Amino acid sequence: MVAFLFFFLLLQFNHLMKKIYQCLYLVVGLLLAVTPSMAQQQTIENNGICRDPISGTAVSVNPARSQAVSNGANVTDADLSNFATLGGSLATILGSKISLRDQAQYYPGGNVAGFVVEPVGGLLTASLLNGGIRLSTYRNGTLVQQSTTSGAGALEASLLAGSNGKQLISFATTQPFDEIQLEVLQAIGAISTLRVYYAYEGPGSCPTDCVQPLTTGVTSQSGNSSSGGIGVCAVGVNNLNNLTDASLTNFATMEITGVSIGGNCGVFAEVRSNTTIPASVSSPEDVGFAIGSGAGLLDVNLLSRLTISTYSDNTLLQSVSGTSLVRGDLIGGTEATLLSFKATQPFNRVRLTINSPVAIGSDTRVYYAFTRSDTDNDGVPDCLDKCTGVDGTLDSDSDGIPDGCDQNIGDVRVTVTAGSTTTATVGSVVSFTVTATKNGNINNLYASPTGLIISNTLTTGLSSVSYTAPTGTLYDPATGSWTIGSALSGTAVQALSLVISAQVDSVGVLSNTAKITRMDQSNASSITGGSACVSVPITGCEGDVTELSAPGGYTSYQWFRNNVAISGATGQTYEASTSGSYSYTAIASGAPTGTLNCPSGNCCPVILDLTPIPTVSAGQDVTICAGTTTTLTASTTLSTGVSYRWSTGDVTASIQVSPTITTAYTVTAIVGSAACFSVDTVVVNVNSGPATAGGIARCTSDGFYAVTLNPSGGVGQTYTVTLNGQAVTGTFTYGVETQPLGNFAVSAGSTVAVVITDSQTGCSLQTTIAGPAPEACTCTTVCTPVVVKRLTSR
Numbered sequence: 001m002v003a004f005l006f007f008f009l010l011l012q013f014n015h016l017m018k019k020i021y022q023c024l025y026l027v028v029g030l031l032l033a034v035t036p037s038m039a040q041q042q043t044i045e046n047n048g049i050c051r052d053p054i055s056g057t058a059v060s061v062n063p064a065r066s067q068a069v070s071n072g073a074n075v076t077d078a079d080l081s082n083f084a085t086l087g088g089s090l091a092t093i094l095g096s097k098i099s100l101r102d103q104a105q106y107y108p109g110g111n112v113a114g115f116v117v118e119p120v121g122g123l124l125t126a127s128l129l130n131g132g133i134r135l136s137t138y139r140n141g142t143l144v145q146q147s148t149t150s151g152a153g154a155l156e157a158s159l160l161a162g163s164n165g166k167q168l169i170s171f172a173t174t175q176p177f178d179e180i181q182l183e184v185l186q187a188i189g190a191i192s193t194l195r196v197y198y199a200y201e202g203p204g205s206c207p208t209d210c211v212q213p214l215t216t217g218v219t220s221q222s223g224n225s226s227s228g229g230i231g232v233c234a235v236g237v238n239n240l241n242n243l244t245d246a247s248l249t250n251f252a253t254m255e256i257t258g259v260s261i262g263g264n265c266g267v268f269a270e271v272r273s274n275t276t277i278p279a280s281v282s283s284p285e286d287v288g289f290a291i292g293s294g295a296g297l298l299d300v301n302l303l304s305r306l307t308i309s310t311y312s313d314n315t316l317l318q319s320v321s322g323t324s325l326v327r328g329d330l331i332g333g334t335e336a337t338l339l340s341f342k343a344t345q346p347f348n349r350v351r352l353t354i355n356s357p358v359a360i361g362s363d364t365r366v367y368y369a370f371t372r373s374d375t376d377n378d379g380v381p382d383c384l385d386k387c388t389g390v391d392g393t394l395d396s397d398s399d400g401i402p403d404g405c406d407q408n409i410g411d412v413r414v415t416v417t418a419g420s421t422t423t424a425t426v427g428s429v430v431s432f433t434v435t436a437t438k439n440g441n442i443n444n445l446y447a448s449p450t451g452l453i454i455s456n457t458l459t460t461g462l463s464s465v466s467y468t469a470p471t472g473t474l475y476d477p478a479t480g481s482w483t484i485g486s487a488l489s490g491t492a493v494q495a496l497s498l499v500i501s502a503q504v505d506s507v508g509v510l511s512n513t514a515k516i517t518r519m520d521q522s523n524a525s526s527i528t529g530g531s532a533c534v535s536v537p538i539t540g541c542e543g544d545v546t547e548l549s550a551p552g553g554y555t556s557y558q559w560f561r562n563n564v565a566i567s568g569a570t571g572q573t574y575e576a577s578t579s580g581s582y583s584y585t586a587i588a589s590g591a592p593t594g595t596l597n598c599p600s601g602n603c604c605p606v607i608l609d610l611t612p613i614p615t616v617s618a619g620q621d622v623t624i625c626a627g628t629t630t631t632l633t634a635s636t637t638l639s640t641g642v643s644y645r646w647s648t649g650d651v652t653a654s655i656q657v658s659p660t661i662t663t664a665y666t667v668t669a670i671v672g673s674a675a676c677f678s679v680d681t682v683v684v685n686v687n688s689g690p691a692t693a694g695g696i697a698r699c700t701s702d703g704f705y706a707v708t709l710n711p712s713g714g715v716g717q718t719y720t721v722t723l724n725g726q727a728v729t730g731t732f733t734y735g736v737e738t739q740p741l742g743n744f745a746v747s748a749g750s751t752v753a754v755v756i757t758d759s760q761t762g763c764s765l766q767t768t769i770a771g772p773a774p775e776a777c778t779c780t781t782v783c784t785p786v787v788v789k790r791l792t793s794r
Helices: 002-034 126-132 240-244
Strands: 059-061 084-087 097-102 112-120 133-139 142-146 156-159 167-172 179-184 193-202 218-224 230-232 235-238 252-256 259-261 265-277 285-293 306-312 315-321 326-329 337-343 347-356 361-373 412-418 429-438 452-458 462-468 474-476 481-485 494-504 508-518 529-536 538-541 546-549 554-561 573-576 580-588 606-611 622-625 630-633 642-646 654-657 663-671 676-687 696-701 704-708 718-723 741-745 751-758 764-770
Touching: 084 097, 084 179, 097 133, 112 133, 112 179, 126 133, 133 167, 179 193, 218 235, 218 240, 218 252, 235 265, 240 252, 240 265, 240 361, 252 265, 252 347, 265 361, 285 306, 285 347, 306 337, 315 337, 337 361, 347 361, 412 508, 429 452, 429 508, 452 462, 452 494, 494 508, 529 606, 546 606, 573 580, 622 630, 630 676, 654 663, 696 764, 718 741
Parallel strands: 412 529, 538 606, 622 676
Antiparallel strands: 059 097, 084 193, 097 179, 112 167, 112 193, 133 142, 133 179, 156 167, 218 265, 230 259, 235 252, 252 361, 265 347, 285 337, 285 361, 306 315, 306 347, 326 337, 412 429, 429 494, 452 481, 452 508, 462 494, 474 481, 508 529, 546 573, 554 580, 580 606, 630 654, 642 663, 663 676, 696 704, 704 741, 718 751, 751 764
16 A cells, blocks of 8 residues: 555656646746747857757747647757657647757758658658648748758658668758758648657758669569469569669559469569679678559558579579568658568579469559668668667767767867968957868768867957957957857868957067867867967066066976077076077977977067167367257157157247256157157356446536446456447456446437447447537537636726
8 A cells, every 4th residue: 555655656756756847947938939039149050960959958939839748858869769759649630849949059051961761651652742741941930941842942751771660751941040940731631640769960961761773783584473272363564674773763563354263374584693782690781672553552462472582503592582582662652562581592593473362453563672781780771870789879979970880089179370471569459260170980980979079269459350260169358269060060171260350558478279078979189278478578678677587397408588698698597688589499308218209489579679778979068158049959869759848838949048047958868659768958057248338428518418327237347348239448347437438419300229249258238328419519608707807097
């Protein structure tokens, strides 16, 4: 009782969890269907693998475009042997549909896409497909293509060889897609249930049936094989020569029109090969005929009358009849039937025999004889066998290679190269190319990589400007993550390149580094990352010391300037003070004795561009008198490339100044963008002359006048005088008024030009003294009485 109760509760729990899962599943699916803009970005998957399953953790059933589906998750998992079911009855299969969406990848147009299905209750024939089933593809929730009833987009159905009833339903896509849907639009005969194993895509050139028609080095013949009974057997084979080509449009016809009572009417057609076809118990060879009927599919009644036999010359080896023959339908999109059995002995003749006591008409069509190899005898023909001798029903990583033979090894190398120049300047734009290369699938060892992500890092001093990523890959400049996913695919060598443009923001050696940070497979390549660099010259002035440091962990350091070894520069660091291109070499320490230990070094040199410092001269100090102007001229030891800056703000080599007091003037000579400069100063001494003349015009005689001077403000004790340009003899003393000087005729507005020069400084005061008015220096007669006094008397 306890056990029963436990079992009952467990069932209820499982039922509850299933409901919860289905609800969550529905919500997620609806979000994906209703808001395609929210879908994450995808990478392309184009690995060139035949019938590559569309499965994996990112693939799910879209409930919004699915109906009457049971066990839908079976279509998206890694197990290719389990299935979902559509319908379940003739009523529910009508309108049923299933749609699978891949959130991580999209698939290119030009490939064939479809489903592996198994119909229950009949076969999917070309006539049933026509309007009965439709395939549709979507991209980001938008319908991009639907199969048609005819033409390039028409549905095709063929037997999945070695699958015992599974069929491939597919059509040729023309546009990229990330979702594929199968719909049952109308009744499809007696089929009540459609088992859906998985969706797939791949090149249109992939084989479907693996038959090898016997057309080379063969002959055909026919005959009567009637036996016993009473009656007339009218038998024959028409157009026998059509047996030896691979066409599905022409054929031979086998007919029985007579009747045999108590016996069989028989007719045979056979193909004889000039070479023996190998077969053994461990490695059997499928052998048979492609057969059809003018009335449609081969019916069970006719099948029971057929026998296929193998011979070695005239010796019968094996013979299989009726329902013991393996039946495969819909070869090459037709309604032809493949009938075969596994031959276990070498043979060179294969015969098809029809035995019937009654007439079967003349419309049994025989297209050709064929063989089909299954070397490992696993039930999967060699041309479809992705895993020889092992289980091929699981593909856990969805890389198109079943787990049984998936070594889970990729071979991807990463390289980085700089653009056309390895030197740059601040503000310029440089480019780097990151290339991921997948080596070829050598001996089926290396798989196409999946989940591939490469991290790209720009060093400080570089800022991303733009990029160009290959179609089907994604690059995020904010994180430097380049998502390739499954875009590197196929069996041949393939490479994808990302081009990044970056602005140079600082000087030194700036680099771009890339490395693989994620890949679903282990990587056989040792070159999983790389870097490239550019040199941005470090500017400065001659004599500036720059310390260069090599990384630690090395020995035998040697520094170079302009590719010439610097004597004695064998340390980890070097102090550089002259212009040049600096590099180093070193040997990794700790390498085993006897191993090849190649030197390492900086791939891009450190470039020092040091500007010479000019020696500037502002000239000799000068002395001027207040109120006068002098010219100052700077000169340097460099003839070109020099700019000047005076303390006055002037930027020319020569300037004119008129200081009123003694003043020091500074000039700076600047060379280059590094602003290498030197400074010099010149002093302009300013001396003062007499400040005032103290001059007075005095009349000296009728019509004439002279001037007297008593100047002030001089520096020395004495001064000299010039009147109207004529020097006055002698020197004069400050503070003592001079005697009248000169003799000037009085006239209206007359003046005397006076220059008073300080005897010590030589500085002069120039001024004018106005003459007196004319009337002031004109004499008039004054009458005065005369006193008469007689001194003698008479």
